Amino acid sequence: MRTSAVETAALFGLRPLHRQDLPVETKALAKFLIGKILVREDASGVLAGRIVETEAYPPGDDAAHHRSGRTRRNASLFLAHGHVYVYRAYGTAMMLNMSSEAEGVGGGVLIRAAEPMIGIDVMRTRRGIDDIHRLARGPGCLAQAFAIDFALDGSHYGAGNALWIGADESKPPRVARSVRIGITRDADKPLRYFVRGSRFVSGPAKLNAG
């Protein structure tokens, strides 16, 4: 009998959050997710990491993928909050997002970096590197470590699924804000959230000085 992801996670003091526990507003959700735990269940077992960096792409944001309306590619951003949106940038890097608004409204949160907690050796193998600080630092790296692919697009975060969000009893981290990374439009909006002082956060040191 295989142990479920929820049972395994419980051994680490994690409890699953349900969609109704999550804020239905992009910026609030982006901040809420900092310090929560991303849990991934697949054929090789259970992976988990504490989210230390996110970016908000709220409705009306000129930098967001949903700015031109709903298309086949970005349809998941228009699902009710708590759904998975996966896409590929620059040909190689996969990005993991969570839809963040009501059904029919385009909005999403990009999960940029995490601190590995469970399944660290699996992540090391997938990434081909040893340094724990670099296993899930940067959206493309995080996606590779957690084996994110298009099959997850359109599913929702929830216990029993391939992806869900967990919480533990640790005290809330100190959340800082900065401008977002790697965009050209609306580049001056402070919609990036990260754990102040964490070595698991991506981006230039200048932004993280906070």
Place this chain on the structure above:
DNA sequence: TGAAAGATTCGCT
């Protein structure tokens, strides 16, 4: 049907 841009990463200097 073609062209341009993009929520990045990696390797080399």
Place this chain on the structure above:
DNA sequence: GCGAATCTTTCAG
């Protein structure tokens, strides 16, 4: 620290 690689999606003609 900087510049190239890479390919899918979207928009224009």
